Each structure stands twice: as structure tokens, then as C-alpha cells.
Amino acid sequence: MRINLALLSNMVFLADWEEKEHLFVYGMFGVQHKEGQTENTTAIVESLHSLLTSSAGQVDLLTNESHGLATETELHTTTFVAYWLDATVYQAWASSGEVQHFWNTLYDDAGVWREVMTIPTSRYMFAANQNFRWGLTCLIDKLRASNDEGYWGVYRHRIGSKDDTFTSPYVTAAKAKRTTDDITKASGLRVLDIPAEGPKSSSKVRLGRVRLKDIPDNICFVREGQRQPNIAKEELGLWLEKVAPHARSWIEHLDSHREKNGVLSFSTHVGQESKLADLEAAETDQLAYFLDLAHFEASGRAFKGHVQLRKTVMEMYGPGGPMEGIGKAELYVELLILKSDEFDAEYVGCLEGTGLMYLKNIE
Numbered sequence: 408m409r410i411n412l413a414l415l416s417n418m419v420f421l422a423d424w425e426e427k428e429h430l431f432v433y434g435m436f437g438v439q440h441k442e443g444q445t446e447n448t449t450a451i452v453e454s455l456h457s458l459l460t461s462s463a464g465q466v467d468l469l470t471n472e473s474h475g476l477a478t479e480t481e482l483h484t485t486t487f488v489a490y491w492l493d494a495t496v497y498q499a500w501a502s503s504g505e506v507q508h509f510w511n512t513l514y515d516d517a518g519v520w521r522e523v524m525t526i527p528t529s530r531y532m533f534a535a536n537q538n539f540r541w542g543l544t545c546l547i548d549k550l551r552a553s554n555d556e557g558y559w560g561v562y563r564h565r566i567g568s569k570d571d572t573f574t575s576p577y578v579t580a581a582k583a584k585r586t587t588d589d590i591t592k593a594s595g596l597r598v599l600d601i602p603a604e605g606p607k608s609s610s611k612v613r614l615g616r617v618r619l620k621d622i623p624d625n626i627c628f629v630r631e632g633q634r635q636p637n638i639a640k641e642e643l644g645l646w647l648e649k650v651a652p653h654a655r656s657w658i659e660h661l662d663s664h665r666e667k668n669g670v671l672s673f674s675t676h677v678g679q680e681s682k683l684a685d686l687e688a689a690e691t692d693q694l695a696y697f698l699d700l701a702h703f704e705a706s707g708r709a710f711k712g713h714v715q716l717r718k719t720v721m722e723m724y725g726p727g728g729p730m731e732g733i734g735k736a737e738l739y740v741e742l743l744i745l746k747s748d749e750f751d752a753e754y755v756g757c758l759e760g761t762g763l764m765y766l767k768n769i770e
Contacts (some may be wrong), residue, residue: 421565422533423542423551429528431543432491433628433743434463439482439518440758442460451519452485454509461498463489465544469676469692472629482758486676486694488630491739492546497694512527515614516756521762523751526743531566535739543743562742563700573625573744576701577769581666599623599698599717599769601666602760607671611759615707619767621753627697630741634678638735646725646736653716658693661706669702670695672762691745696763700744 436455440448444518459466467488500506501523513519530730540550555561563573577599633654634645662673662688678690697703708714724730 410741418540418552418554420535420550421553421555422528422531422547423549424528424547427528429487429492430494430525431528431531432489432494432497432523432525432739433531433543434487434489434491434497434521434523434763436487436489436521437761438485439520439761440485442483448518448719451513451517455519456487458500458506459487459489459507462496465490465542465744467542469678469679472675472691476534484674486674488542488694490543490546492543497523497525505619510753510755513585514522515616516612518612518756518758520757520761520764521752523747524743524749526749526750529565530744532562532742533739534565535737537735537737539737541739562658563704566742573627575623575625575669575698575702578699579622579666579669579698585758601669601671601698602765603665606715612756613754614756615763617754617757617767619754619763620750621747622750622763622766623698623769624745624747625698625699626745626750627703628697628743628745629697629703630692631736632678632690632692632739634737635735636737639733642730642734642736645713649723650716650720653719657716661695668706669698670706671698671766672696700742703742723724727731 408439436459438448438452438455440452444452456466456468469486469488471486489594491500504528513654518594531543533542535541535549535550538550540547540554544550555565566573578596581599583596583598635646637648658675661668661670665671665673673693673695676692677695679693681720697706724734750763754765757764759765
């Protein structure tokens with residue numbers, strides 16, 4: 408995750424809202440199943456897809472893929488990322504009889520979940536290294552070119568708020584150990600124990616329904632994607648040889664050291680519509696929740712493998728590099744900062760540790 412986009416071109420492309428403010432919906436919907444879907448699971452996936460595409464302005468279909476990470480569970484997840492530019496359209500859809508029937512008739516072991524975020528565009532950030540729209544920006548007219556890139560803190564600067572530091576009211580247990588009890592109490596911070604392992608290594612299914620609202624303020628959600636469509640063999644070869652190993656080590660670091668990095672949830676995926684046979688070259692996506700924006704920023708600065716990743720990409724695409732001015736690789740990032748009442752989730756018969764389900768039990 409998080410390769411410096413400016414290193415791949417002379418500029419970066421940002422969402423152009425044309426000074427309009429939107430209250431939009433960013434929804435993730437998943438179906439957990441074993442490899443080779445059963446007839447019942449196939450019916451659930453198809454029904455959910457049909458419902459989403461009947462209302463959402465954009466629906467992306469992802470399947471989980473390890474990206475080289477160790478995995479122990481036999482379950483797979485089909486994930487839909489759906490976008491509504493107008494929250495009222497989503498609300499009307501979600502309360503419709505057909506959608507209510509879908510959720511209310513799921514069995515206790517269905518393995519179906521949703522995580523829905525309703526936030527203003529003032530706390531959303533999109534950036535891409537090429538002038539192409541992805542995710543929520545598929546629903547707007549255009550992107551705008553910018554040279555605002557290449558320094559730590561640029562994401563915070565783009566969102567911009569003089570009155571809000573976007574700091575979590577919680578600290579990780581690891582950070583609390585380095586802080587005296589008096590300081591922790593004086594600051595009003597509470598300790599959050601982050602599970603070291605997510606659903607990828609869990610075999611226990613929580614039967615029934617878990618509903619989650621009112622999460623801690625300022626959780627930071629990030630979706631990053633990489634795609635190499637129809638690029639020259641030379642660029643693909645350099646990418647697989649020089650970039651992919653560092654990218655994999657960076658992803659593994661975030662996944663394996665969740666508490667240290669403030670990673671609340673992390674999953675890796677491949678875009679279902681990718682036509683490339685080589686998984687290293689296919690469209691890849693990472694979805695992650697961080698405790699807050701500061702943890703997201705610190706994770707990239709602190710890990711040597713990420714620093715090396717940035718250096719390698721600069722040498723390839725920067726001045727004098729073999730791909731300077733001709734590289735076609737596409738990268739993008741979406742980032743959202745959530746307030747407590749902007750999140751709504753339900754997990755029906757899902758693996759323990761799915762998404763943010765464990766936050767149901769925090770004090």
C-alpha cells in the first residue's frame with residue numbers, strides 16, 4: 408500500500424468536486440464461502456449483486472487473494488464495494504421491501520456482512536497517478552491535475568481542517584505500554600486491544616446477527632489499488648522484479664503487526680473484472696481500517712521496506728529512470744475519516760474478526 412503517486416508521473420490527479428459538497432455512501436458488502444460456491448451461496452451472491460446494481464452508481468466486484476500472505480482459513484469472500492453519491496438514494500434503497508427481505512431472511516450461518524459509511528466529501532480524499540477515475544470518482548465528471556504530492560502529511564493537508572486533528576479517543580495497547588498511566592488518564596485516552604489476527608486465520612463462526620454502530624471517532628478507512636493494463640513487457644518485468652517484492656513485504660508488515668500500526672482490519676483482493684492471467688499483474692486492491700489518520704501516516708514512515716519501495720519506484724519512474732515519461736502502471740488511493748455516527752454494519756453468521764465486528768465489545 409501507499410506508493411508515492413507523484414513518483415509515477417509529473418503530477419497527481421485528485422477528485423474535482425467543483426466546489427460542491429456531497430453526503431455520499433461508501434458501502435462494502437461481503438459473502439463468505441468455501442472455494443467452489445454452493446447453490447445457496449451462489450444465489451445469495453447473485454441476489455446481492457442484483458440489488459446493489461439496481462441502485463448504486465458504481466459497484467466494484469472483488470475476490471479475496473492472499474498477495475503472498477499466509478492464510479489458514481478455507482473460506483473465501485466475494486466483496487462488493489458500492490458507491491452512492493447521494494445518501495438519500497441509498498437510504499431509500501436500504502429501506503425498500505426487497506432489500507429488507509434479503510437481510511431479514513438470511514440464515515444464522517449465512518456468512519453475509521455489510522459495512523456502510525455515510526460521510527461528507529470534505530472528509531474523503533482520492534488521488535491517482537494517471538488521469539483515470541476509479542471508485543467514487545466514477546460518479547463525478549472529471550479529475551483535476553495537481554502537483555500537491557511527494558511529502559509526508561499530504562493526505563492530511565488535502566482534507567484540511569484547522570479545528571480537527573482527526574485523533575482517535577483510543578490508543579493501542581502497545582502505545583499505552585510506552586505511556587505512563589498518569590499521562591493516559593490526563594489525556595482522557597482509552598486503551599484498545601487490537602486483535603493480532605483477523606478472519607483470515609479464524610475458523611470460528613459467530614452464529615446469528617451482530618449489529619455495529621457508534622464506532623470510535625476518526626477511524627481512517629483506506630482503499631488502495633494497483634493495475635497494469637496492457638503495459639509493455641519491459642515495464643511489467645521491472646514491476647514484478649523490483650517493485651512487487653517490496654510491496655509484498657509492506658503489505659505483510661501491515662497485516663502481521665496490526666497493533667503496532669494501529670490496523671483495525673486489513674484484507675487483500677483482486678478485481679474480478681481483471682483480464683490478466685498473472686495475479687502479480689492483475690488489478691489488486693487492499694482495504695484497511697486504521698485507528699486514525701496519524702497511525703496511517705506513521706506506518707509508512709516507520710517501516711524500512713516501505714521507504715525502500717518508494718526509492719525503487721522513484722528510480723524506475725523518476726528522472727533518468729527506464730520508465731520516465733512512458734510508464735503506464737495505474738495506482739490510486741481512496742481515504743475516508745469517519746465520525747462515530749457515520750458507520751453502520753451488520754454481520755450475519757460471519758467469522759470471528761470479520762471487518763470491525765470486534766468493536767462491538769469495546770467499552
